[in-house]
Amino acid sequence: MTALHRVSSPETDAARPSSPGPAATPAATAAPVRRPPARISARLSRLGAASVLTAAAVTVPSLLSGAAQRAEAGTPAALALGVAASKKGSPYQWGATGPYRFDCSGLTLYSFKRAGKAIPRTAAAQYNSTRHILARSRKAGDLVFFHTGSSGSSVYHVGIYAGGGNIWHAPKTGARVRLEHIWTHHVWYGRVR
Known part of the structure; x- marks a missing residue:
């Protein structure tokens, strides 16, 4: 036979008689299910809301793409990146x-x-109109310019930097807009002013 253990608390013990009567059965002596007092419920609600908000703050950024995490929300560069994507x-x-x-x-x-x-x-x-930046300073939403020489006139392709060495771009005839890893070191970076 398994013994029933009862958790004691001031709220439930005060409402229960100190000893069951002679006709009491085990079911009658079990602790009644009670709701916590209003002040405890309010604290639990606040803790629950805080836990949900904390979980969202931790989880939601990990669900977003790397580019969205690094781009400042609401900036023209971040918005342009979102449009391209x-x-x-x-x-x-x-x-x-x-x-x-x-x-x-x-x-x-x-x-x-x-x-x-x-x-x-x-x-x-577009290259000539941007503020030129170093690769180590690039951010999501900056423009990536592919070139064959040392002057701005040698730029032949452009995409929007998405973070992680990737760009959104329209590659060539027969292809579609896509996210792709930068395939060459012959690139310059520019930030739209």
Whole structure:
């Protein structure tokens, strides 16, 4: 036979008679289920809300992409990055500036325009209009310029840096807007002013 153990508390002991009567059964002597006093319920509610908020603060950032974590929410660069990512799968078309087809600089132009920033049309002109930064200073939302020489006129491709060595870009004819790892060291970085 298993013995029943009762947890004692001032709230439940005060309401229970000190000894059961002669006709009492084990079910009658078991501690009644009671709700905690209002002050304890309020504390538990606050602790529960705090726990939920703490869990959200810890969990939600890990669910977001690396780029979203590093980009400051609400900045034009972060907004442009989000716009570019939302165009994933859109077909490449030379000279297209969206909203359904893009070439490389058309995607960056469209993305920054939607984020409230005007930039020039071509990759080379976009490079010349940005504040040039070092690779170690790059942030999500900066532009990545691919080049063949040492001058701004040698820029032939552009994408939006997504963090982790990746860019969102419209690669070439027959391809679609996609996230891709930067495949060369022949890149420069620029920050839209």
